[in-house]
Amino acid sequence: MPSSATTVTPHQRVLELRDIRVSFDGHEALRGVDLDAARGEILAVVGANGSGKSTLLAVSAGLLAPTSGTVRRPAGTRVGLVPQSTNDGARLPLTVTDLVTMGRWRERGPFLPLRRSDRARVAEAIETVGLTALARRPLGVLSGGQRQRAYLAQALAQDADLLLLDEPMSGLDAASREAAASALSTVARAGVAVIVVTHDLAELGTVDAVCRLVDGHIADASTESADRAPLAGFSDASRGREHGSAASVRA
Ligand SMILES: Nc1ncnc2c1ncn2[C@@H]1O[C@H](COP(=O)(O)OP(=O)(O)OP(=O)(O)O)[C@@H](O)[C@H]1O
Incomplete structure (x- = not known):
């Protein structure tokens, strides 16, 4: 994992979503989502109930075909x-x-x-x-x-090459959350791309990027600070750059 913003590390992309739309009975759960995930990085996905987070994971996992848009994973990606x-x-x-x-x-x-x-x-x-x-x-x-x-x-x-977790910390006590967060850091350091849906960024400890979903589209995406300081107090993702793609922003 990069330790500074200037470190150039060849992070292999294991997931590329482009202009993803998912409609359920006329309701658009995802509206034009672009997202990349690369080995060695943890991407947190946040957003209100019903904003499309689980749908995004299902599309990323290949369990749900998008109504339109492209999902790319290198052949053999686990x-x-x-x-x-x-x-x-x-x-x-x-x-x-x-x-x-x-x-x-x-x-x-x-x-x-x-x-x-x-x-x-x-x-x-x-x-x-x-x-x-x-x-x-x-x-x-x-x-x-x-x-x-x-x-x-x-x-x-x-x-796995790409690990997708939907609120993995829910129901865990503080010690277990810490253990789980540390486990995620370990697997990311080992070269796994991790996407975690969470309602509480602080529980993840450190992440490389934050993607905020609002009504099915990415409202903004933020990078963690270059030295990977803890995310505590970073709940306002509007600090990040506003654009459509999250994990393509390298920490
Ligand atoms: N199988 C489905 N059929 C119809 N509508 C669905 C289906 N799955 C999800 N939706 C709708 O799509 C929207 C996004 O749902 P999704 O589960 O992705 O949200 P979420 O951000 O994960 O929510 P939560 O934080 O409550 O888990 C919601 O309005 C939901 O009602």
């Missing part, structure tokens, strides 16, 4: 998505380790036995989110915040 609510997971007859192991399926296939390296990756992801002591517990007996962390571990275990 996308990991942690959806907004993981409460449904409470009903799944899976342990934390089972859930995180599923994160290796794309790499390994669901029917092949895990290699030692896969198991190590699963254990590492569980450790990163601080759930090692609960690794054998069924999801149904975890608290909401613990379950949220299990899903985050699953996403980490995927070794």
Whole structure:
């Protein structure tokens, strides 16, 4: 990750959205969104309820085809998505380790036995989110915040190139938020492009860019300061430059 504004680092772009429009029954959830995400960078997406944040993630993940516009990802890009609510997971007859192991399926296939390296990756992801002591517990007996962390571990275990997280900190206590924010920084430093939807920029610690959605379009995009100071007190993204593209602005 760049440590100063003048550092020129070749950040490979793993997502390019151009003039994205999404209509639901005549209502435009996204209106002409341009956005780039590059390896090694954390992009925060903020905006009011209904402004289009989850829709933007769904389009970025390839789960939802835009009504118009282009979505480009380099061939072979692995996308990991942690959806907004993981409460449904409470009903799944899976342990934390089972859930995180599923994160290796794309790499390994669901029917092949895990290699030692896969198991190590699963254990590492569980450790990163601080759930090692609960690794054998069924999801149904975890608290909401613990379950949220299990899903985050699953996403980490995927070794994704592009990690999309929809309010990953919701329901987490302060210590867990800090652990999750640190995990995100670690994966970004390892070269993953991270897009995080949040209602609270401060909980993310440091980010490289902020994209504010208002009624389905990017109202403004801001870069974090060059030395990557904490975002606390930076809730007014109007400090940033006004333009349509977010992560193309390098920190
Ligand atoms: N499948 C759908 N069918 C119809 N309308 C939808 C659908 N998904 C989203 N919308 C509408 O699109 C708009 C954007 O929704 P979206 O879920 O992307 O917002 P959001 O910014 O993620 O909101 P929140 O902060 O509440 O999670 C909203 O007006 C929503 O009602």
